[in-house]
Amino acid sequence: MLLLVECLNTLVDHADYFIASWQEGVTIAREVDSAAVGMTFDAYHHQVNEGNLISGLTQDIDLAHHIHIADVSGRHEPGSGEINYLNLLSAAKRAGYDGYIGLECVPTKRDIKATLAPIRQIVDQVNHCE
Numbered sequence: 001m002l003l004l005v006e007c008l009n010t011l012v013d014h015a016d017y018f019i020a021s022w023q024e025g026v027t028i029a030r031e032v033d034s035a036a037v038g039m040t041f042d043a044y045h046h047q048v049n050e051g052n053l054i055s056g057l058t059q060d061i062d063l064a065h066h067i068h069i070a071d072v073s074g075r076h077e078p079g080s081g082e083i084n085y086l087n088l089l090s091a092a093k094r095a096g097y098d099g100y101i102g103l104e105c106v107p108t109k110r111d112i113k114a115t116l117a118p119i120r121q122i123v124d125q126v127n128h129c130e
């Protein structure tokens, strides 16, 4: 069994949440120092509260066991906003990440295939990057 700590943004969605920064979560996970405790990196929350997605994720990539993706603003599908997921996920792969990526978004389109097509394209490109 694996327990994952997830930081949520406090600026838009979760004002009183108690772990507002990735670094706070990393500090907790490092202090617990257990193979049964890791982190979920939610790129949407991280972008809202902190920015610096690539450096934030890659410097503690050993703790990341799940990545959640959505875009800013609006928590819609990747490609709808300001996050460059091709660059972020490619950097994660180069840093050694090979875990799951969870799509945690509110689609802007009713057609799920149309929503997923650009995401599949990004994942295909990441899977083929060095």
Ligand SMILES: [Mn+2]
Pocket: 006, 042, 068, 104
């Ligand atoms: Mn999440």
